[in-house]
Amino acid sequence: MADEKGMTSGSILVVGGGISGLTTALEAAEVGYEVYLVEKNPYLGGRVAQLNKYFPKLCPPSCGLEINFKRIKNNRKIKFYTLCEVEKISGSPGNYDVAVKQNPRYVNANCTACNDCVDACPVERESEFDLGMSKTKAIYRPHEMSFPMKYVIDDSVCKKDECAKCVDACSYNAIDLSMGPKTFDLKVGSVVIATGWKPYDATKLDKLGFGQLKNVITNMMMERLAAPNGPTKGKIARPSGGGISSVAFAQCAGSRDENHLPYCSYICCMASLKQATYIREQYPDAKIYIFYIDIRSPGDRYEKFYKKVKEDKNIFFIKGKVAEIEEGSTGVIIIAENALTGEKMRQEVDMAVLATGMMPTGAETKISGDITYNEDGFIIADLEKGGIFAAGCAKKPADVMASAQNATGTALKAIQTLVRR
């Protein structure tokens, strides 16, 4: 009953350390509330950490993330845990008991990021951060500016004690192969779920050739290709090798499609417009073909960006959903009907980018507790009841700006549960 009498008691749990979770955690902590932030990955920053540039300003997300990491470091009110998953949330608004499972990092705080372990490690794995386009060792740093700055071992491939070469190589006693998973409980007054999204599995788009045709990639792969810390150090290249003279973007690849994601993923149009500028910058003669159902560039600033991209004489907009992608003589062939001319097109390009949409984490993994998901896996928060809220893409498809805005609002909601009279 204490919480109902207006006591400012309890703390807030934020699930997910992407841009939305970071924002909620910081906003709540900076007005004095105690916040626990748990993140599944070995690093904070989520999807934003993978991006090359933000639209429409075309600035790198790294500076914004760095500022947030600094704010976290300087704020004693935030306790964050990486490699953690929430197993169960029980209780009621103002009084939750949360069971958290922490997976082992196998690397302790002694790590100085000297990289000797990586040189010693004989096992390779695909980098999920680079969406399979690069390899790391079994012990690795998730990415160049990963925070916390600690290495981690992928125990699904590491041979552990059989090998242990990294342990010998480490001069700081930072590697502990005997670490195991731990569970712990957190007592909090309110919970904000900001578990974000993952790119829709493009192999499910059976006519678009992803996974079969080398030169068909996804928009998130394009971000990594263009990113200076990506697999090609920012040089956009075809997966089959060589430069680029033409690229096609297939909008709504899986989004606005009852057979895949029935909703609009909101970001993909702007992302493709932005990525068209990446290519045009590196390849001044390259032709870009953007196949769309309709371009969604909501709001004044995005519309302006669209208009600017449209002025580029080398960027062609074709109204017609890409229905099929075939192997071409040198690249891939995009097949679509141009709905404005009524002609079926077979456009050969060097590379195709599928503008795949957002699938909320809740579509595959639901947190056990009093949480309502809609049929697509987005969380519907009960604002009347309070207690558990959702922020960012766990709630709806959103860009970084909208995520940060609604994360701030959600911080206020989470606080209201704590001080509710």
Add this chain to the structure above:
Amino acid sequence: MAAESAKTVTTVEPDLDFIKALKKSGGDTLKKCMQCANCSVACPLAPDSKPFPRKEMIWAGWGLKDKLAANPDVWLCHQCNDCSLYCPRGAKPGDVLAAIRNMAIRENAFPKFLGNIVAEKKYLPLLFIVPAVLFFLILSVTGHLNIPAGEVVFSKLLPVMYVDTVFVPTAFLMAFFAFKGVMNFWKSLVDADAKQGTKRYLTPPLPHFVKMYILPVVSDILTHVRFKKCGSNRDRYTAHLGIFYGFVGLFIVTNVVMVGHYIFHIDTPFSMVGPVKLLANFSAIILFIGTTLVIRNRMADADDPGASGSSYSDWSLLWVIYAVTITGILSQVLRLSGIAVLAYPMYFAHLLCVFCLFIYLPYSKLAHLLYRTTAMVYAKYTGRD
């Protein structure tokens, strides 16, 4: 393109009743279409230039009835349903085109009222009662309204002459009506193209026309090549082939019987092991299997997004064909078993069903054999296919 459309103002006058009627006759998903154009590529049959069914979907959404009635493309569609399977919105272009075809049959029908009566579910009993009463009258006037004694021979109930005096003139009348319908359709196709001002097509002399455009279409139909291209609804190919060749076989049998009766004075029933009877029974069996397959597919597929929705016109035709087949087979079985009390009424029912199947041909879904063939010839003629 953009500059051109900026200059000319296009006024769309939607025919709202048409849209409503289309939605009612199987095209209820039509308004879900968002014109993404996925269907035109998903379709294995659509040509590269002005492919269907995306443009038909927007014409239908806008209620452009005349454009759709004078469109060969809806008939080039064989309802493989790859479009519906891959449609991101569940707009089911395959079903909408089927509904448009129903509308086109009605639109081209001659005389119009027959088209309207056959298309409406409420008139179904009437369609059977009128010929049934007519047949009863013939039987009673000629004093045949009884179960003939002795060995079951169907011509005892209805002498061939009576059957033919009704069937043959009716068949000629219907053939004339069907011809009128086809010519209506052909003219609308030519006019629509002329209005577009796209191309002018020379009409070659008839033998040349037959050789160049009709025979290739007949060959396409006999081999079902277009059906064979279907992706998601492949089992319809086999089923339709069964029904098609079942009818072809029975058509041959009927003609042989006619020739035998009038020219050589050989009467039915024929020997069970003779070639005519063997062909007849073989045809009946494949017709039965084909129809069973189609009905089963249509019933089982209700939840499958790539499956055809089934409208009144689909079901009425299927059940009539099924009734024709089953009453035909049973007539023979009962005749051979010598159960006269059942055999004669069954034969009566069989004749009634056959009669109904054929007199309503130009107006029922069976009219697709007229209009689809016409459209396929037109497509060959205009170089579209």
